[in-house]
Amino acid sequence: MTYRAPINDILLALNHGAGLLDAVKAGHYGDFDNDIAPAVLEEAGRFASDVLAPLNRIGDEHGIKLEGSSVITPPGWPDAYRRWTEAGWNAVSGSEAFGGQGLPLAINAACTEIWSASNIAFGLCPLLTLSAIEALDAHGSEELKKIYLGKLISGEWPGTMQLTEPQAGSDVGALRTRAERAPDGTYRIKGAKIFITYGDHDMSDNIVHFVLARLPDAPPGTKGISLFLIPKFLVNADGSLGARNDIHVSGVEHKLGMHAAPTCTMSIGDKGGAIGYLIGEENRGMHCMFTMMNQARLAVGLEGVGIADRAYQQALAFAQERRQGRAVGKSGSEADPIIVHPDVKRMLMQMRALTAAARTICYATAVALDVSVRAKDANTRAAAAARGALLTPIAKAFSTDIGNEVTSLGIQIHGGMGFIEETGAAQHYRDARITPIYEGTNGIQSIDLVTRKLAANGGESVWALLDELNGIVSRVEASNDPAFGTTGPKLRDALGSLERASRWLLERVTSAPNEALAGATPYLRLFGSALGGCMLANEALAARNLAEADPQRYVTLARFFAENVSVHAPSLEKTVTDSAEAVNGADAVLLA
Numbered sequence: 236m237t238y239r240a241p242i243n244d245i246l247l248a249l250n251h252g253a254g255l256l257d258a259v260k261a262g263h264y265g266d267f268d269n270d271i272a273p274a275v276l277e278e279a280g281r282f283a284s285d286v287l288a289p290l291n292r293i294g295d296e297h298g299i300k301l302e303g304s305s306v307i308t309p310p311g312w313p314d315a316y317r318r319w320t321e322a323g324w325n326a327v328s329g330s331e332a333f334g335g336q337g338l339p340l341a342i343n344a345a346c347t348e349i350w351s352a353s354n355i356a357f358g359l360c361p362l363l364t365l366s367a368i369e370a371l372d373a374h375g376s377e378e379l380k381k382i383y384l385g386k387l388i389s390g391e392w393p394g395t396m397q398l399t400e401p402q403a404g405s406d407v408g409a410l411r412t413r414a415e416r417a418p419d420g421t422y423r424i425k426g427a428k429i430f431i432t433y434g435d436h437d438m439s440d441n442i443v444h445f446v447l448a449r450l451p452d453a454p455p456g457t458k459g460i461s462l463f464l465i466p467k468f469l470v471n472a473d474g475s476l477g478a479r480n481d482i483h484v485s486g487v488e489h490k491l492g493m494h495a496a497p498t499c500t501m502s503i504g505d506k507g508g509a510i511g512y513l514i515g516e517e518n519r520g521m522h523c524m525f526t527m528m529n530q531a532r533l534a535v536g537l538e539g540v541g542i543a544d545r546a547y548q549q550a551l552a553f554a555q556e557r558r559q560g561r562a563v564g565k566s567g568s569e570a571d572p573i574i575v576h577p578d579v580k581r582m583l584m585q586m587r588a589l590t591a592a593a594r595t596i597c598y599a600t601a602v603a604l605d606v607s608v609r610a611k612d613a614n615t616r617a618a619a620a621a622r623g624a625l626l627t628p629i630a631k632a633f634s635t636d637i638g639n640e641v642t643s644l645g646i647q648i649h650g651g652m653g654f655i656e657e658t659g660a661a662q663h664y665r666d667a668r669i670t671p672i673y674e675g676t677n678g679i680q681s682i683d684l685v686t687r688k689l690a691a692n693g694g695e696s697v698w699a700l701l702d703e704l705n706g707i708v709s710r711v712e713a714s715n716d717p718a719f720g721t722t723g724p725k726l727r728d729a730l731g732s733l734e735r736a737s738r739w740l741l742e743r744v745t746s747a748p749n750e751a752l753a754g755a756t757p758y759l760r761l762f763g764s765a766l767g768g769c770m771l772a773n774e775a776l777a778a779r780n781l782a783e784a785d786p787q788r789y790v791t792l793a794r795f796f797a798e799n800v801s802v803h804a805p806s807l808e809k810t811v812t813d814s815a816e817a818v819n820g821a822d823a824v825l826l827a
């Protein structure tokens with residue numbers, strides 16, 4: 236079945252759950268006219284359903300092929316990419332000075348969900364190009380921007396991000412690719428990279444590689460890394476393509492999922508050195524990477540949301556068609572659709588509620604990142620930057636974790652047919668599996684949350700957020716709406732657990748770091764469960780005041796999340812605080 240973008244849910248989440256409308260009203264978005272959002276998203280949904288979704292299965296079945304030193308994408312891919320760039324979808328949030336549409340990241344976030352849902356392997360190419368754009372825009376010289384930025388923004392030349400080497404995965408500081416200064420001010424790069432997404436393909440004339448490398452006199456570790464732009468084809472003074480640069484794909488990986496997105500081993504400088512141009516300053520490559528890291532991690536979180544929604548839509552349709560057993564209390568011989576069974580309803584609600592919560596967390600992150608650069612007032616910008624930094628690891632890890640859970644439930648609802656490739660449910664599950672791994676594993680996100688984001692300013696960002704979330708719970712309680720059930724008390728408990736776990740971790744993050752680190756992953760889950768519950772409750776409250784929304788639907792969804800997901804917060808709190816010693820004593824079990 237095809238994919239339909241859930242525009243109403245997206246708009247409610249964006250405007251009310253994530254706070255876009257309030258931020259626009261407060262003037263933080265300048266002259267951006269939010270009334271255009273529905274039309275942009277409807278159009279994105281149409282492109283996704285008509286062009287990208289039909290290629291999803293074809294891409295999975297055909298995969299990519301390495302012919303000589305060129306990667307061939309599946310049938311229809313190059314044409315879809317051409318239509319994508321011509322329609323301007325690559326340029327949604329790009330700078331207007333370089334041909335972009337200058338729309339907020341929040342609008343692009345909703346689009347990213349839509350691309351990922353319709354065809355996650357296709358969407359991965361522009362997702363990485365966006366990171367390249369951010370790095371070049373923020374740190375590149377005017378000369379480099381003039382040549383490359385417009386092409387990257389339009390998508391005519393997509394980008395890659397090349398960090399990983401065999402010995403340098405999570406530990407980026409261990410990378411060995413070398414850069415030598417050339418007399419003309421350029422650099423000669425030599426080395427090898429692995430796992431490079433869209434490292435080569437046939438969808439464009441040129442590819443702009445962004446490569447991390449180390450100068451001969453660089454200090455060790457992350458302080459000695461520099462970022463270089465290495466075009467596949469050099470660019471002549473008149474803008475035409477020149478000689479082939481010395482960077483080539485030397486192999487492609489055979490993967491569990493994402494078959495249509497090439498994952499390449501890259502040989503750099505085998506014929507004397509690839510010509511590279513420095514981005515930013517020497518040895519400040521990690522600084523450049525940090526600029527785009529929030530946005531890239533958020534985008535991967537949105538992949539989790541998109542693939543979860545795709546799996547949900549498919550499971551819902553299947554549950555309405557597949558007939559097995561009879562509804563409780565019903566007589567007769569005719570079987571009912573499985574959606575009548577409470578356990579199937581529970582699985583579908585779990586899928587929908589997890590997806591909706593992750594969606595709003597991701598959109599709220601995008602709004603914070605937007606306000607952190609768009610607001611006029613410096614204090615507003617600083618507060619939004621802190622909020623965006625805090626939410627980013629949660630957006631990435633919670634959303635991709637639930638992407639895996641929801642796609643797994645999607646298979647479960649299909650029964651045996653879910654395990655059979657023809658239904659497509661298995662593809663979503665396979666495709667989703669990489670998302671908790673790349674762009675910083677979810678373990679690394681949890682560590683970032685505890686050691687950097689929570690610990691910043693003695694937990695100030697967390698206390699500020701908790702205040703707002705407690706305000707939402709008070710409004711749920713004040714609504715006296717029986718349809719909310721025990722939403723209020725469940726969320727109150729969840730926030731209490733989050734606050735206590737935060738204080739417990741803060742006390743240990745420097746004095747007993749191993750204890751804090753042992754609890755990092757359950758803490759991130761606790762955070763997502765409490766935050767997501769409050770955000771869905773907030774959306775439900777907003778829906779009650781909107782003429783066009785169906786409030787009951789959103790109240791029931793918020794209640795389900797609070798009573799089935801947020802309710803686990805107290806046990807997650809206990810996991811954070813009580814199991815650290817056991818984790819740190821684990822060697823007795825693991826190494827016995």
Ligand SMILES: Cc1cc2nc3c(=O)[nH]c(=O)nc-3n(C[C@H](O)[C@H](O)[C@H](O)COP(=O)(O)OP(=O)(O)OC[C@H]3O[C@@H](n4cnc5c(N)ncnc54)[C@H](O)[C@@H]3O)c2cc1C
Nearest residue numbers: 396397398399404405430431432498673674675676678679
């Ligand atoms: C399909 C695919 C596409 C990719 N695309 C790109 C790309 O375009 N560009 C690019 O540069 N890279 C890319 N990667 C690489 C990806 O970013 C890395 O795989 C990822 O960062 C993890 O590194 P690793 O595989 O070396 O795992 P490792 O770093 O070896 O991690 C193994 C396990 O140990 C844990 N771990 C590691 N260090 C710590 C620590 N300090 N504390 C706690 N736990 C730790 C991890 O969380 C993980 O569970 C891609 C990978 C794949 C599979």
